Amino acid sequence: MRWQFGTVHELVRETPRVSSLVLDAADWSGHLAGQHVDVRLTADDGYQTERSYSIGSAPEAMRLEITVERLDDGEVSPYLVGEVRPGDKIEFRGPIGGYFVWKASDDRPLLLVAGGSGVVPLMAMIRHRAALRSMTPTRLLYSSRSEEDIIYRAELERLSALGDGLTVAHTLTRSRPPGWSGYTRRIDRAMLEEVAWPKVQNPIIFVCGPTPLVEGVARNLVDAGFDAASIKTERFGPTGG
Amino acid sequence: MTVQQSDLKLDGNAIAGLLREIFTMEMTTAEGTCAGCHKVHAVGQVEVYMNAPGVVVRCPACGNVQMRIVKGGGRYWLDLSGIRSLQFSAESG
Numbered sequence: 001m002r003w004q005f006g007t008v009h010e011l012v013r014e015t016p017r018v019s020s021l022v023l024d025a026a027d028w029s030g031h032l033a034g035q036h037v038d039v040r041l042t043a044d045d046g047y048q049t050e051r052s053y054s055i056g057s058a059p060e061a062m063r064l065e066i067t068v069e070r071l072d073d074g075e076v077s078p079y080l081v082g083e084v085r086p087g088d089k090i091e092f093r094g095p096i097g098g099y100f101v102w103k104a105s106d107d108r109p110l111l112l113v114a115g116g117s118g119v120v121p122l123m124a125m126i127r128h129r130a131a132l133r134s135m136t137p138t139r140l141l142y143s144s145r146s147e148e149d150i151i152y153r154a155e156l157e158r159l160s161a162l163g164d165g166l167t168v169a170h171t172l173t174r175s176r177p178p179g180w181s182g183y184t185r186r187i188d189r190a191m192l193e194e195v196a197w198p199k200v201q202n203p204i205i206f207v208c209g210p211t212p213l214v215e216g217v218a219r220n221l222v223d224a225g226f227d228a229a230s231i232k233t234e235r236f237g238p239t240g241g
Numbered sequence: 242m243t244v245q246q247s248d249l250k251l252d253g254n255a256i257a258g259l260l261r262e263i264f265t266m267e268m269t270t271a272e273g274t275c276a277g278c279h280k281v282h283a284v285g286q287v288e289v290y291m292n293a294p295g296v297v298v299r300c301p302a303c304g305n306v307q308m309r310i311v312k313g314g315g316r317y318w319l320d321l322s323g324i325r326s327l328q329f330s331a332e333s334g
Binding site: 097 | 250254258262269284285
């Protein structure tokens with residue numbers, strides 16, 4: 001798998017700290033929902049550093065899109081969120097990964113649990129489902145710090161209003177706007193049992209977010225009786241900066 | 242900022258690109274048998290610590306160090322002594 005340059009076609013400001021980069025890639029073989037790309041930056045003195053970023057676009061989308069959260073002490077993300085402009089070239093390779101992927105041909109009910117920018121690969125799954133007009137019953141439980149930190153908020157509202165079997169539940173862990181009707185605490189077992197499918201329906205479950213959230217959710221799901229073999233997890237941490 | 246150990250723990254998905262360089266195949270769906278406890282996990286499930294000079298891979302069941310990978314100076318150094326076997330599709334990649 002070789003490194004290649006893509007041209008930034010468009011930048012989408014998702015939240016104050018998160019942007020999506022829509023890329024034109026000359027040599028792109030397509031991807032599966034849940035895969036990522038590695039991005040490599042090279043300094044003038046030759047120093048190179050790489051980071052992994054999840055693909056947010058559906059496999060069916062015209063262009064490849066990655067969504068990046070800016071970490072203030074990061075080496076790569078402050079460049080990608082803040083300095084990059086349309087027309088700039090970004091060096092990357094991919095698609096990468098195969099464990100944390102979902103295909104619309106899987107007809108089990110789908111449970112998606114996200115913390116922060118962990119929603120990105122799950123959004124690729126939701127967009128994949130929408131692009132194929134799949135009616136797979138799908139529930140997203142999405143934890144953000146505050147309302148302004150919710151990534152893809154408008155699109156999630158639009159897709160969940162279609163009545164095609166997608167429902168979205170939000171929880172805000174730090175601050176809530178007046179009149180907020182969603183959850184207001186960290187994801188716990190009671191919340192998972194309210195949002196998740198009954199375990200007899202044998203859902204396929206994807207959990208993505210910071211390591212403590214992912215491990216807590218996975219443990220709670222297993223404790224609640226869900227089959228560990230149908231829970232797929234992906235952790236990210238500060239090395240993602 | 243205080244970085245807790247748990248913040249630095251990732252999983253096999255985080256080294257998918259590195260493993261792809263070495264094995265030339267998609268490896269997160271490969272199944273590895275732990276040399277310590279003999280349990281089988283997909284590489285995507287294993288614990289990965291990237292704060293060391295290289296990458297340290299541990300078994301999610303028993304904590305045994307399964308792999309150590311260091312890349313630098315134009316070379317790879319790979320210690321797989323903690324993994325008994327790896328099984329993966331010849332079609333993947």
